[in-house]
Amino acid sequence: MAGGSEEKQMQLELESVIGFNGHVPSGLISHPDREHLIYPLGCTIIIYNLNRRKQQFLHGHTNNISCFTASKSGKYLASGQVTYMGFKADILMWDYNKRECCGKLTLHKVKVEALAFSPNDKYLVSLGGQDDGSIVLWNVLTKEPICGSPASSLNAGHALTVTFSNNSDDVFITGGNGTLRVWEVDLANRKLRPTECQMGQLKRVVTCLAVAEDDSCFYCGTSTGDVLKINTRTKLLNSYGPQKKKFSLGVTTLRLLKTGEILIGSGDGKLSLCIEPDYKELNRVQLQGAITSITLRGQGHQFFVGTSKAQIYRFNYPEFKQELVASCHSEAINDIAFPFATAELFATCSKNDIRVWHTVSHEELLRITVPNMTCNAIEFMRDGKSIISAWNDGKIRAFTPESGRLLYEIVNAHSMGVTAIATMSNCKRIVSGGGEGQVRVWELGKDSQHLVESMKEHKSAVICIRLRSNNKECVTASSDGTCIIWDLERFVRKQMILDNTLFRCVCYHPEEFQIITSGTDRKIVYWEVFDGSPIRGVEGSMSGSINGMDISDNGSHFVTGGNDKLIKVWDYNDGEVTYVGIGHSGNINQLKISPLSKYIISVSNDGAILCWKYPYPV
Amino acid sequence: MRNMAVPEESIYNLIPKEEVKIQKPPRYTSTFRHSVKLEEQKNKAAHKTMGPAKVEVPSPKEYLQKHTKEATLAQKSALLNSTGKPPRCLAEDQKRPPVPPRTEQPILGIQTNKSFIKTNVAEAVLAVPKKPKPVYVDTKKGDKHLLETSGLVPKYIKRKDFGSTPEYLVKRNEEVRRAQEEYDAYVKERLKMGAMKQLSEEERQNVLEGLKKNWDELHHDYQGLSVVIDTPPKKAHKERLEAEMRQLERDIDVIERQKIIYIANN
Numbered sequence: 005m006a007g008g009s010e011e012k013q014m015q016l017e018l019e020s021v022i023g024f025n026g027h028v029p030s031g032l033i034s035h036p037d038r039e040h041l042i043y044p045l046g047c048t049i050i051i052y053n054l055n056r057r058k059q060q061f062l063h064g065h066t067n068n069i070s071c072f073t074a075s076k077s078g079k080y081l082a083s084g085q086v087t088y089m090g091f092k093a094d095i096l097m098w099d100y101n102k103r104e105c106c107g108k109l110t111l112h113k114v115k116v117e118a119l120a121f122s123p124n125d126k127y128l129v130s131l132g133g134q135d136d137g138s139i140v141l142w143n144v145l146t147k148e149p150i151c152g153s154p155a156s157s158l159n160a161g162h163a164l165t166v167t168f169s170n171n172s173d174d175v176f177i178t179g180g181n182g183t184l185r186v187w188e189v190d191l192a193n194r195k196l197r198p199t200e201c202q203m204g205q206l207k208r209v210v211t212c213l214a215v216a217e218d219d220s221c222f223y224c225g226t227s228t229g230d231v232l233k234i235n236t237r238t239k240l241l242n243s244y245g246p247q248k249k250k251f252s253l254g255v256t257t258l259r260l261l262k263t264g265e266i267l268i269g270s271g272d273g274k275l276s277l278c279i280e281p282d283y284k285e286l287n288r289v290q291l292q293g294a295i296t297s298i299t300l301r302g303q304g305h306q307f308f309v310g311t312s313k314a315q316i317y318r319f320n321y322p323e324f325k326q327e328l329v330a331s332c333h334s335e336a337i338n339d340i341a342f343p344f345a346t347a348e349l350f351a352t353c354s355k356n357d358i359r360v361w362h363t364v365s366h367e368e369l370l371r372i373t374v375p376n377m378t379c380n381a382i383e384f385m386r387d388g389k390s391i392i393s394a395w396n397d398g399k400i401r402a403f404t405p406e407s408g409r410l411l412y413e414i415v416n417a418h419s420m421g422v423t424a425i426a427t428m429s430n431c432k433r434i435v436s437g438g439g440e441g442q443v444r445v446w447e448l449g450k451d452s453q454h455l456v457e458s459m460k461e462h463k464s465a466v467i468c469i470r471l472r473s474n475n476k477e478c479v480t481a482s483s484d485g486t487c488i489i490w491d492l493e494r495f496v497r498k499q500m501i502l503d504n505t506l507f508r509c510v511c512y513h514p515e516e517f518q519i520i521t522s523g524t525d526r527k528i529v530y531w532e533v534f535d536g537s538p539i540r541g542v543e544g545s546m547s548g549s550i551n552g553m554d555i556s557d558n559g560s561h562f563v564t565g566g567n568d569k570l571i572k573v574w575d576y577n578d579g580e581v582t583y584v585g586i587g588h589s590g591n592i593n594q595l596k597i598s599p600l601s602k603y604i605i606s607v608s609n610d611g612a613i614l615c616w617k618y619p620y621p622v
Numbered sequence: 623m624r625n626m627a628v629p630e631e632s633i634y635n636l637i638p639k640e641e642v643k644i645q646k647p648p649r650y651t652s653t654f655r656h657s658v659k660l661e662e663q664k665n666k667a668a669h670k671t672m673g674p675a676k677v678e679v680p681s682p683k684e685y686l687q688k689h690t691k692e693a694t695l696a697q698k699s700a701l702l703n704s705t706g707k708p709p710r711c712l713a714e715d716q717k718r719p720p721v722p723p724r725t726e727q728p729i730l731g732i733q734t735n736k737s738f739i740k741t742n743v744a745e746a747v748l749a750v751p752k753k754p755k756p757v758y759v760d761t762k763k764g765d766k767h768l769l770e771t772s773g774l775v776p777k778y779i780k781r782k783d784f785g786s787t788p789e790y791l792v793k794r795n796e797e798v799r800r801a802q803e804e805y806d807a808y809v810k811e812r813l814k815m816g817a818m819k820q821l822s823e824e825e826r827q828n829v830l831e832g833l834k835k836n837w838d839e840l841h842h843d844y845q846g847l848s849v850v851i852d853t854p855p856k857k858a859h860k861e862r863l864e865a866e867m868r869q870l871e872r873d874i875d876v877i878e879r880q881k882i883i884y885i886a887n888n
Contacts, residue, residue, distance in 0.1 A: 343633045343634065346634065346637065348637045349633060349636055349637060360633070360636060362637070362638055365638070367638070369638075370636065384633060387632075388632045388633040388634050389630055389631060389632055389633075391633070404631040405631050405632060405633035405635075405636060406631040406632070406633075406635055406636060407631060
């Protein structure tokens with residue numbers, strides 16, 4: 005780790021996380037104590053208290069979590085991760101009550117596909133990914149492997165899912181591409197004995213499994229969009245359906261209810277309450293994104309549904325109406341913006357949408373959606389009356405901040421997409437930078453917007469624009485290796501900074517005599533504004549470029565974040581790291597210190613928004 | 623199109639507002655609550671809460687018979703009072719003799735043969751002469767009064783409170799005196815209220831000192847005036863100072879000359 009060398013660095017306190025990785029199958033789990041929701045986000049597991057709305061975090065994985073499960077009693081959690089080809093992927097076992105890691109199980113290669121606890125917490129069964137193809141039974145108490153076996157026969161595809169029977173510690177079931185096996189544990193000989201289920205002519209990819217309460221039969225959801233019912237004792241196909249109107253994009257998750265009904269989530273985001281034998285839909289709700297997990301709270305009077313669009317919904321069984329509990333971006337987040345002089349709200353932008361969040365409650369207050377477009381940068385007008393955004397279709401769009409209506413748009417603002425934007429504090433002009441390297445100044449009239457000047461100096465995309473407080477000067481950072489300080493009255497270049505890097509971020513010191521820049525060379529460099537001469541350079545990161553930087557209002561500290569997934573708080577004068585924040589699981593794309601120096605908000609390309617406590621409050 | 627009638631949106635309106643909980647005043651409870659409750663309980667009909675009293679049901683043998691509900695004349699009941707005793711006129715030993723029958727002739731012409739003269743003489747002869755009661759005579763005409771009750775005989779000389787003023791008299795005198803005092807005090811107070819306040823010597827000195835201090839300040843200002851009084855404001859200032867000083871001098875003179883000062887109350 006990079007942080008181990010210096011003792012002075014302290015951990016930055018993580019206040020809250022907005023994010024949910026909806027792509028983990030059955031990743032959203034309602035804990036048996038009925039009070040907590042547990043879900044993975046990148047390489048972190050979040051335990052969310054539903055009543056008190058507080059989050060706790062389990063850190064430990066080194067890469068994205070690929071599967072996640074909780075034991076029936078709720079005492080243990082287990083999570084598996086992915087790694088790079090040729091490396092071993094860990095399974096981490098967590099003690100729920102102590103909220104800490106209690107075991108690291110390493111055998112699988114590259115990816116852990118699925119995990120399941122036995123009903124009495126004796127064993128954990130883990131399924132390796134496609135490159136591993138093995139199934140391993142672990143002793144929960146000793147954290148030792150008991151026995152292993154190839155997951156599927158040679159002429160079948162790889163297994164995708166595993167589940168234990170409800171009453172016996174010795175029987176579990178795996179399903180996958182053309183394979184469906186019931187396994188029995190022979191503990192005396194340390195052997196796993198599989199029995200292939202006979203499905204006749206039927207060729208299916210089993211994506212999810214659910215075992216009936218008395219273990220008499222089990223149900224398999226398939227990618228074809230139907231459900232197979234199989235007798236556990238005879239291992240023969242009992243029935244399958246629906247025959248005609250199959251679930252489109254496959255059955256992604258299914259859950260049995262005490263009432264005998266089946267909850268089926270499909271890949272097109274439809275949640276259906278079905279009843280055997282012909283899987284007639286009693287009730288149906290359309291949600292956003294593919295449904296990846298359904299978890300029952302208690303006996304099923306209430307259940308939570310997670311979707312791949314990173315939404316968590318709550319349902320009450322009798323009403324069967326969705327209620328959005330949490331939402332977040334499911335794509336990489338590109339920018340953050342705070343309204344002037346308040347830390348209570350902030351806006352983030354990502355592919356397809358801009359969202360406005362309430363900082364304390366993490367509530368999504370507004371969502372502005374522009375389908376299939378990516379918003380690269382976002383800025384609030386100083387008067388708070390519009391949200392200005394830069395989009396990759398070359399348009400600058402301004403939205404009203406309450407209703408999210410389109411106020412105006414500047415079409416063809418840049419030919420290769422708008423990549424950076426800044427607004428003047430008098431709300432009269434916008435400075436934008438494009439992918440082709442031009443910096444343009446736009447005058448905002450009452451009902452019209454027109455180009456004032458186009459400045460063609462950069463050879464590549466403009467990444468970051470910062471304005472001086474008197475609106476007469478701005479600095480732009482470009483990925484062609486230059487930073488240019490522009491005169492915004494005569495529209496000419498004042499100074500140019502050249503460095504052997506792709507600049508990612510630039511900041512004015514509040515006194516505006518110096519700027520700090522950083523980029524892919526992982527160096528933070530201080531420059532003189534007057535003559536563009538370098539003052540000093542600091543090594544900003546051991547690995548990975550620096551993508552985001554922000555300086556505090558008084559200029560004493562600044563914050564950086566980048567591909568090393570660490571937030572670093574620096575002392576401006578000493579040029580030394582004072583705090584390090586560990587928590588991101590994706591590359592940090594942008595970070596901002598909130599007005600009034602309360603929080604640091606950082607966003608990453610896995611869609612997570614992390615809110616840190618700023619260690620030097622005013 | 624921007625509609626000017628609609629107020630412009632602002633991002634700051636999105637900040638969730640803290641709901642202000644209106645503090646309800648405590649619920650009104652009557653101060654008579656307790657007494658009303660007691661009254662209510664007191665005025666409750668006898669068997670409103672507990673039901674009718676449990677009494678033995680009438681025996682089936684005592685069924686309703688013919689004419690039993692008709693009013694019957696009271697017999698003898700008038701003679702007996704509540705005590706159960708017969709009235710005094712009917713008591714055996716106190717019964718007066720029965721009314722004489724109409725046929726009976728009253729006995730007439732009965733005379734006594736006792737000689738009252740003789741018996742009186744005999745009594746007078748045998749009587750012991752009466753001892754005269756001691757008297758005193760207070761006039762020359764010989765008006766007599768009993769000596770015993772006159773107080774001239776030293777009869778109660780050994781009593782403890784002999785010769786002292788009786789207590790009731792002491793009390794009464796004290797009351798009279800206090801009433802008189804109160805009345806006097808009241809009259810004095812009323813008089814005082816009507817009178818004017820006199821300034822004490824100390825107060826007088828204080829007033830004098832204050833006046834002199836004020837005069838000193840004004841004098842200091844006056845001395846500090848510029849030599850050339852050329853503009854109307856300067857002139858006005860000087861005149862004002864002079865007028866004030868003159869007024870103060872007059873006041874000091876008055877207070878110094880008069881030793882006794884009354885303050886009129888109007």
